[in-house]
Amino acid sequence: MALRFALMIDPLAADETTPDLSTTFTAVDPAAPALTVGELSTQRGDGIFESIGVVGGHPQEVEAHLERLVHSARLCDLPEPNVAQWRAAVAVAASECGDGEGVVKLILSRGVEHGPTPxxxxxxxxxxxFTDARTQGIRVVTLDRGYAIDAPARAPWLLLGAKTLSYAVNMAALREAHRRDADDAVFLSSDGFVLEAPTASLILQRGDTFVTPAPNGGILHGTTQLSLFEHLASRGFETAYETIPVDDLRRADAAWLVSSVRLAAPIRQLDGVALNVDAAFTASLNDYLLSPRD
Structure with missing residues (x-):
């Protein structure tokens, strides 16, 4: 991805108002230094983020992303974001993405160690x-995440349901997938249940029913998955959240990894075994995901 624009934000309190929100952020050179060496986002990955897909200058599912930003902030004991301020920042950043597909990333860090503000x-x-991934499909391997399905309830300090900047494990999983001659991975709980991909949500098809792993296993609730479930329901399909054993994934009629930027990528191979890909149906999903969505 080619970085085009950057905006430093002076975070407002959640209930704070100001006549002109544009005075609370400043455009900076995206190639110039902007953070101090004491910044905890870089020292410890101590912060949260959201990646918002942009199509033709229109940021997709902004409210869902902002709701998840607020949720992640609460889980991480960060100051609650001022939603109006972040919404205004998204609009400014999205206008700089150009006419094609882009991505706006929002980052909220704990700030400088011992500093007064985030x-x-x-x-x-x-x-x-991502044309090839959307049309030809992707090869996926399953990887043990190392936690049982009930780990988030027993150990909430693991922050498994927050979208944190601590993505070293996610990136290591992708590198391991590549070493296994695959494009992506799906995490499994240590007791054999399907979770999510390092940077995407999983959707399975069983007949006319579409299923995703229940978010009570420390799964990040995907904005694209939520939007697709609404779309599928409008087309008359059933949707469900379930605790899914890995064998159910292997027996699925079809499966996709879905995310805000890559959109719907059909899984054509799982652990070396071919899965069915419905190219026409997948194209209809991506047509929807590329349409303006608020």
Whole structure:
């Protein structure tokens, strides 16, 4: 992704108002230094983020992303974001994405160690070309996440349901997938249940029913998955949240990894075994995801 724009945000309290929100953020050179060496986002990954897909200058599912930003902040004991301020920042950043597909990233960090306030910024970038993943499908391997399905309830300090900046494990999982001659991975709980991908949600098809793992297993509730479930329901399909054993994934009629930027990528191979890909149906899902969505 090519970074096009950056905006430093002076975070307002959640209930704070100001006549002109544009005075609370400043455009900066995306190639110039902007953070101090004491910044905890870089020292410890101590912060949260959201990636918002942009199509033709229109940011997709903004409210759902902002709701999840607030949820992640609460889980991480960060100051609650001022939603109006972040919404205004998204609009400014999205306008810099150009006419094609782009991505706006929102970052809220705990700030400088012993500092008085958090650090916040937004960036705008041109999205990569995901045509092959959307049309040809992706090869996926399953990887043990190392936690039982009930770990989030027993150990909430693991922050498994928050979208944190601590993505070293996620990136390591992708590198392991590549070492296994695959494009992506799906995490499994240590007791054999399907969770999510390192940067995407999982949807399975069983006949006319579409299923995703229940978010009570420390799964990040995907904004794209939520939007697709609404779309599928409008087309007359059943949707469900379930605790899914890995064998159910292997027996699925079809499966997709879905995310805000890559959109719907059908899984064509799971652990070396071919899965069915319905190219026409997948194209209809991506047509919907590329349409303006608020």
């Amino acid at each position: 650090t916040a910024w937004a960036t705008a970038a041109t999205a990569g070309d």
